[in-house]
């Protein structure tokens with residue numbers, strides 16, 4: 001008997017040649033970011049102190065397809081194309097007529113989807129003659145990805161890691177150093193922001209971002225790099241969805257629903273936008289489900305308004321669903337999903353009804369992660385465990401309805417550096433942090449003055 005078809009594999013020649021720019025599919029131009037200083041639309045020239053022109057042009061482009069440079073495709077070949085799996089054993093466990101597929105991005109050099117954007121960001125900066133990239137990292141996923149990418153293009157890399165992660169995730173730090181980057185515990189005594197925040201020794205992403213931007217802005221040979229939220233980051237991730245589209249064709253199936261977790265929105269956009277383009281063209285009616293934590297429910301509970309991207313109010317104001325830039329989400333093991341806002345491009349599609357949002361409690365996502373690990377053999381990161389939970393609920397709804405629903409989700413990273421979280425869950429010590437209505441109201445009261453969005 002033939003072996004059950006489980007993995008759908010592509011070769012190097014199938015690495016996409018272009019990124020999909022969904023901005024070209026919008027009926028109207030996207031709302032502009034606004035300068036924090038003047039409140040007026042921020043243009044490309046506002047970004048030149050910290051980003052190279054190659055990336056700025058991608059950020060504002062309205063071309064439908066943007067060519068991927070050959071050197072970037074050659075670096076992608078170290079781990080791409082990534083496999084698409086049919087989750088036969090999970091389907092059996094759930095006893096569902098649904099067909100479940102997942103795209104696995106955890107086989108990359110740093111174990112997540114983030115090198116998909118770190119590589120082209122390092123490449124464009126190297127092309128522009130930049131010598132060093134500076135960034136922040138929380139859990140360490142982005143820091144280790146950028147450190148890897150800088151080593152590919154002979155760039156120096158300096159990383160400000162939030163104090164609490166620096167102490168609790170020593171092996172992510174070792175990984176960053178193995179790739180040749182320098183890591184500072186944030187708040188550091190190397191920047192004005194760091195010194196001013198010495199009283200918050202555990203640090204925060206907001207402080208680390210400000211430290212990194214300060215260093216990059218003062219050094220003409222250095223630039224800053226961001227791992228999510230911006231248009232060019234979402235653009236780079238669309239290789240995930242393009243590959244998945246070819247692999248679903250190999251499987252002879254059309255996804256009815258596509259699921260991903262959302263922190264800033266990049267891995268979700270990466271798998272969803274190539275399929276969404278077909279929906280916008282009237283060629284498909286795929287549903288899209290964005291999964292987020294109940295303790296930081298940006299898309300399900302936030303307001304649609306202009307807000308800053310950072311706590312200090314230094315970044316441009318962006319049109320997005322937000323819990324308020326001053327909202328500090330409770331500690332979660334899915335550190336990558338603790339962000340008060342989301343990518344403006346993604347938020348626009350939630351607003352227009354093309355994308356649904358669902359929020360899940362921490363213990364429910366770990367229950368899903370354990371089911372997945374024990375059937376499929378991969379221990380997922382806490383972030384995509386939200387997507388797994390959403391996919392399982394879709395499969396159970398299909399069973400209820402007696403439908404052969406085809407579900408595709410993005411497994412955007414493995415959890416091998418997150419075993420403390422699994423320990424806590426298995427010992428019954430994992431909390432379900434409460435979402436504070438009072439904190440939300442206080443943070444929303446402090447939204448910046450800007451034109452209202454309808």
Ligand SMILES: *Cc1c(COP(=O)(O)O)cnc(C)c1O
Nearest residue numbers: 141263264265266267336383413
């Ligand atoms: C960074 C990260 C996320 C959250 O970022 P998005 O931009 O929403 O994708 C989710 N999962 C993993 C594994 C990450 O590293």
